[in-house]
Amino acid sequence: MSRETTVNLLLALLLLGAPLVAAGMGEPFYVTLATRVVVLALAAVGLNLALGLGGLLSFGHAAFFGLGGYVAGILATHAFNAEPLFADIPGTTSMPLIWMTAVAVAGLVALPIGAISLRTSGVYFIMITLAFAQMIYYFAISWPAYGGEDGLSLSMRNAFPGVNTAKPLPYFLICYAALMGALLLFRIIEGSRFGSALQAARQNGTRLAAVGIAPFSIRLVAFAASAMITGFAGALYADLNRFVGPSMLSWHMSGELIVLIILGGKGRLFGPVAGAMIFVFFEYVLGGITERWQFFLGLILLGIVLFARGGLLGLLCGKPRHV
Amino acid sequence: MSEPVLEIHDLRKSFGALKATDGVSLELRPGQIHALIGPNGAGKSTLIHQIAGSLKADSGTIRFLGRDIGGLDMAARARLGLARSFQISSLAQEFSALRNVMLAVQARQGSSFRFFRQVTDDKTLTEPAMAMLERVGLATRAHVPAAELSHGERRQLEIAIALALSPRAFLFDEPMAGMGPEGSKRLTSFLDELRHQAPMLLVEHDMDAVFALADRVSVLVYGRIIASGTVDEIRSDPDVRRAYLGETA
Amino acid sequence: MFTTLLIEQLLNGLQLGVMLFLMAAGLTLIFGVMGLINLAHGSLYMIGAFACATVAAATGSFWIGLIASLAAAAGVGAIIEVAVIRRLYDRDHLDQVLATFALILILSEGARWLFGSFPLYLDIPPQLQGAVALPGGGQYQLYRLAIIGVGVVVAAGLYLLISRTRLGMRIRAGESDREMIGALGVDIGTLYTVVFALGAALAGLAGALVGALQSVQVGMGEPVLILAFVVIVIGGIGSIKGALVGAVIVGVVDTMGRFLLPSLLALTMPASQATTIGAALASMLIYVVMALILAFRPSGLFSAHS
Numbered sequence A: 001m002s003r004e005t006t007v008n009l010l011l012a013l014l015l016l017g018a019p020l021v022a023a024g025m026g027e028p029f030y031v032t033l034a035t036r037v038v039v040l041a042l043a044a045v046g047l048n049l050a051l052g053l054g055g056l057l058s059f060g061h062a063a064f065f066g067l068g069g070y071v072a073g074i075l076a077t078h079a080f081n082a083e084p085l086f087a088d089i090p091g092t093t094s095m096p097l098i099w100m101t102a103v104a105v106a107g108l109v110a111l112p113i114g115a116i117s118l119r120t121s122g123v124y125f126i127m128i129t130l131a132f133a134q135m136i137y138y139f140a141i142s143w144p145a146y147g148g149e150d151g152l153s154l155s156m157r158n159a160f161p162g163v164n165t166a167k168p169l170p171y172f173l174i175c176y177a178a179l180m181g182a183l184l185l186f187r188i189i190e191g192s193r194f195g196s197a198l199q200a201a202r203q204n205g206t207r208l209a210a211v212g213i214a215p216f217s218i219r220l221v222a223f224a225a226s227a228m229i230t231g232f233a234g235a236l237y238a239d240l241n242r243f244v245g246p247s248m249l250s251w252h253m254s255g256e257l258i259v260l261i262i263l264g265g266k267g268r269l270f271g272p273v274a275g276a277m278i279f280v281f282f283e284y285v286l287g288g289i290t291e292r293w294q295f296f297l298g299l300i301l302l303g304i305v306l307f308a309r310g311g312l313l314g315l316l317c318g319k320p321r322h323v
Numbered sequence B: 001m002s003e004p005v006l007e008i009h010d011l012r013k014s015f016g017a018l019k020a021t022d023g024v025s026l027e028l029r030p031g032q033i034h035a036l037i038g039p040n041g042a043g044k045s046t047l048i049h050q051i052a053g054s055l056k057a058d059s060g061t062i063r064f065l066g067r068d069i070g071g072l073d074m075a076a077r078a079r080l081g082l083a084r085s086f087q088i089s090s091l092a093q094e095f096s097a098l099r100n101v102m103l104a105v106q107a108r109q110g111s112s113f114r115f116f117r118q119v120t121d122d123k124t125l126t127e128p129a130m131a132m133l134e135r136v137g138l139a140t141r142a143h144v145p146a147a148e149l150s151h152g153e154r155r156q157l158e159i160a161i162a163l164a165l166s167p168r169a170f171l172f173d174e175p176m177a178g179m180g181p182e183g184s185k186r187l188t189s190f191l192d193e194l195r196h197q198a199p200m201l202l203v204e205h206d207m208d209a210v211f212a213l214a215d216r217v218s219v220l221v222y223g224r225i226i227a228s229g230t231v232d233e234i235r236s237d238p239d240v241r242r243a244y245l246g247e248t249a
Numbered sequence C: 001m002f003t004t005l006l007i008e009q010l011l012n013g014l015q016l017g018v019m020l021f022l023m024a025a026g027l028t029l030i031f032g033v034m035g036l037i038n039l040a041h042g043s044l045y046m047i048g049a050f051a052c053a054t055v056a057a058a059t060g061s062f063w064i065g066l067i068a069s070l071a072a073a074a075g076v077g078a079i080i081e082v083a084v085i086r087r088l089y090d091r092d093h094l095d096q097v098l099a100t101f102a103l104i105l106i107l108s109e110g111a112r113w114l115f116g117s118f119p120l121y122l123d124i125p126p127q128l129q130g131a132v133a134l135p136g137g138g139q140y141q142l143y144r145l146a147i148i149g150v151g152v153v154v155a156a157g158l159y160l161l162i163s164r165t166r167l168g169m170r171i172r173a174g175e176s177d178r179e180m181i182g183a184l185g186v187d188i189g190t191l192y193t194v195v196f197a198l199g200a201a202l203a204g205l206a207g208a209l210v211g212a213l214q215s216v217q218v219g220m221g222e223p224v225l226i227l228a229f230v231v232i233v234i235g236g237i238g239s240i241k242g243a244l245v246g247a248v249i250v251g252v253v254d255t256m257g258r259f260l261l262p263s264l265l266a267l268t269m270p271a272s273q274a275t276t277i278g279a280a281l282a283s284m285l286i287y288v289v290m291a292l293i294l295a296f297r298p299s300g301l302f303s304a305h306s
Helices: A003-024 A028-053 A062-081 A095-117 A122-142 A168-191 A193-203 A205-210 A215-241 A251-264 A271-289 A293-307 A311-317 B044-052 B074-080 B097-108 B123-136 B151-164 B181-194 B207-213 B231-236 B238-248 C002-034 C041-059 C062-083 C093-115 C142-164 C166-176 C178-183 C188-211 C221-235 C240-266 C271-296
Strands: A084-086 B006-015 B018-028 B033-037 B059-064 B082-085 B169-173 B200-203 B216-221 B224-229 C131-133 C139-141
Touching: A003 A028, A003 A168, A003 A271, A003 A311, A028 A168, A028 A193, A028 A215, A028 A251, A028 A271, A062 A084, A062 A095, A062 A122, A062 A215, A062 A251, A095 A122, A095 A215, A095 C271, A122 A251, A122 C093, A122 C221, A122 C271, A168 A193, A168 A215, A193 A205, A193 A215, A193 B097, A205 A215, A205 B074, A205 B097, A251 A271, A251 A293, A251 A311, A251 C093, A271 A293, A271 A311, A293 C093, B006 B044, B018 B033, B018 B044, B018 B059, B018 B224, B033 B044, B033 B207, B044 B074, B044 B082, B044 B169, B044 B200, B074 B082, B082 B151, B097 B123, B097 B151, B123 B151, B151 B169, B151 B181, B181 B200, B181 B207, B207 B231, B216 B231, B216 B238, B224 B231, B224 B238, B231 B238, C002 C041, C002 C139, C002 C142, C002 C166, C002 C188, C002 C221, C002 C240, C041 C062, C041 C093, C041 C188, C041 C221, C062 C188, C131 C142, C139 C142, C142 C166, C142 C188, C142 C240, C166 C188, C188 C221, C221 C240, C221 C271, C240 C271
Parallel strands: B033 B200, B033 B216, B082 B169, B169 B200
Antiparallel strands: B006 B018, B006 B059, B216 B224, C131 C139
């Protein structure tokens, strides 16, 4: 077993074990904190598909995260108020239905955004993805039907068949299973023909085109798939907080998702997981010491970018290896 | 004689006031190696870029296998069977030599939207790719990342990738560049056999190689073809001697 | 009546455009010369506004505040260029984005630390208070006209600076060929610091000018930064002319959209609905314009690096 596999396994066990212990000791707060790690990691796994494998520096993934969240919030609100969504389509509080809708909406919105943004590259791509996310953000703020600036509160967590989602631990386990599923999917895609083409598009798009594979279509599919995973995470995040608001769509959120990946290690399977653990740890520990924790987070992040490229996994396992 | 595989007619491309390609016409016929020579800055690479589709011509037509390909992008032209090598090696640097070739095999099979089966276990990819590496003599270096290959090995890898595409025509942009005399000699005899697989448009500075390989030679100077003919015709052409060979010989 | 409103809104759009130009000019210059994407540009805008508000409150003079804003933004700009930014020129965009994102966290939280969470207020200087009469009746705030004037002067100044001076020549050389500029014997390090400080000063100027129109608070630079990104994407990254044209397009389209869309929709639906839907659509309008322009010109209207 390679060193990275061992580290990944330990991280997965730690992330599962800690909340189990916390729940056993009657400390639900830490279970919720771990759920936050898991959901943020899931969102970043989505981004990692585009950014890590495909080299697509999307600065607008908050759009998909927020859309997933709003799908959950809107469907649940309609179900709660017993108002149909359109015509006679009712809302729902069923998590599986909500997830499927969130994934579909994120993917459908990502396709046109990706199709326009991917005509460009480099710094244009960064700015355009940011701008489109901002467009959705401002729309959410100025559209009063679903809370506008104030956001939407969910009166209770949505339902999953056979599970009491209102309790922290069962909900954590649902999210944990989702994260593990996404990581497995990521690993499979990475090793597939599509994954090969996507990584080649990052390393050398001209080479990919010269063998007859159009980088654009590969990147577009990756961008949409990436948005779908992040949208799924958004739906889970809304249920975790029982709230969804424009802050989920904000560009700070997009920036944070990138930060998670870099803290952990770009393009590595468990990079987003390690990154989310560090991020929430800082948020919690620094946030407990000082109100100004973001100031210190900035300093730490700056130090990592300037002096410790490769993130935590880079530090623990060295350079990534390709077969 | 049979129909040309590649037929270029009155191709033009300017960058501002510079006419990089100024009314170029040429043909590539089955079984042929057509060499394109000319001094630095004559527009040879610009021409290759336009044929391969990485640059768009201002005007003129490019027909490949009887079809006008001027409106197609590089990937579409490659899918039709136009395989190119780059003047400066252009590879997926982090991938091993084998995976670089596997990418071409996968492209050839037209199957990049498969998300599940793992490429490393897929014999329909690994076996043909390994066979290509063996043909160019790179099999022992199959698992070395492209970035760590030597200059000469990278040139060999470029050719293995082109071979894996089972192309209908090769476009080679200075495949000998930077190779030692020994390497150039080996590559020359390799290319010599390749003509039976598909015809080749060859840009090359190594005159020994050109004169040994070419069925036809076209001389490009300032974006224009000033002479085109057999090796012997070109060697004895007074214009060519003045404009080009005079400088190097 | 309607024409007067229309003229007023057009001027508002122009004023927004001018402010965006001040931001976008610095961003595009920094990108053009150094190849750097600077997310922290909005923080320099905020610094200019805070410096102006604080110094104006202490001295009682807006004008001293304005000078202070230029000095503070340029000074902080030079410091972060030397301390952080110059390590990023050879890095990829990802590192640049992250490091400048980190700078935003540091500068925003730092400003909150120094100035507290409550907004500061800055008064319009007495010389520029009041309004001028518009042709066809109606009045327009003198101060906003003055901002438009500042924008015209800065645009002309930048044009002269870049086309007529030694510094401008070096900037142009740096844009086209970084090796060459070294060969010219120019100290690149100093040139980069100067260009960065110049861009920072323009952002600070924009912040100070706008500070008198709205409250001065942490985070005020971020919406402006994103609009400035839209501007330079539309105009073509690296082009000052593109920044000017893009800024006017974004300023006018955004303002006119917010003004006209609700009234246009009111022709087809109840007024209250038209107001909310119109506002929501208007907030998306410039992004739609951006998408349309990019669909036809993927590298912007006046791309310097095509």
